[in-house]
Amino acid sequence: MSNAYISTVVKGSFGYLDPEYYRRQQLSVKSDVYSFGVVLCEVLCGRPAPVRMVERRQMSLAEWAKTCHRNGTLNEIIDPCLKGKVAGLCFNKFVEIAMSCMHDNGIERPSMADVVSELEFALKLQRSADDDMDFNIVENNICEDEVAFIKDKEGSGKSEQSCATDESIKLVSETIFSKINNPDGR
Incomplete structure (x- = not known):
């Protein structure tokens, strides 16, 4: 008997599941990219994917973050513990990565290899800024x-x-x- 496992019913947590799955009932490699983008938003905002709003209704963190990003108010939902600790260029790159992962259309999402590469670049931006900050602290x-x-x-x-x-x-x-x-x- 084969150890292969075939899933006929996909189960996922609210807020993480690829919106294309709701429309087509098919998962792809880009479905995981979407879910990872939601995790990046959790890191950025310090909140779980299903967000309880004032009216006691649930909202997807991904949709809330995308709306705030479009409106230019993303900085209002950022985790307060991150404010002032993340370099501007690194922050912008991180947001760009998260938003690109959460495109509604899976074809527009990057591959996970590209996501890893971009995150490594964001880390280099942060380290570079940290090095500059150390020098500026001494200089000032x-x-x-x-x-x-x-x-x-x-x-x-x-x-x-x-x-x-x-x-x-x-x-x-x-x-x-x-x-x-x-x-x-x-």
Whole structure:
């Protein structure tokens, strides 16, 4: 006897099931892409796929997110824990990926290989922004006395003060030269 399993009745949870399945009663590889797009929306919004609305009716998170995206109000339903922690370019890319996964027409959805590739790119955008942020934090922590010291060296002759400490100099050099494998030199 064969171990193959054939399903004649598809079961799925509300909010995750491909809308094309409702119309055609057929699943495709793009049906899983749709469901994954819903999971991406869950991550983005910090809410489950079936959303309870004020009037005690259920609504699909996918439809709500797509409507908010069309109206330019997606930022209003984003998980508050993510606000200010995700780089703008990464956020935009993540939203683009989620929305492309949830196209009503399966042919317009990307393949899962493309989704993975795009998510890896979004991660690179975030890491790049994090690296830039680390540098900007260090760069913006220069105190006014250091600026006065630098200006004084240019010829004003008034002040020789500096608030730079060994720790702050080490922090700056570690940030700038973090990619050097052997920081001790030759």
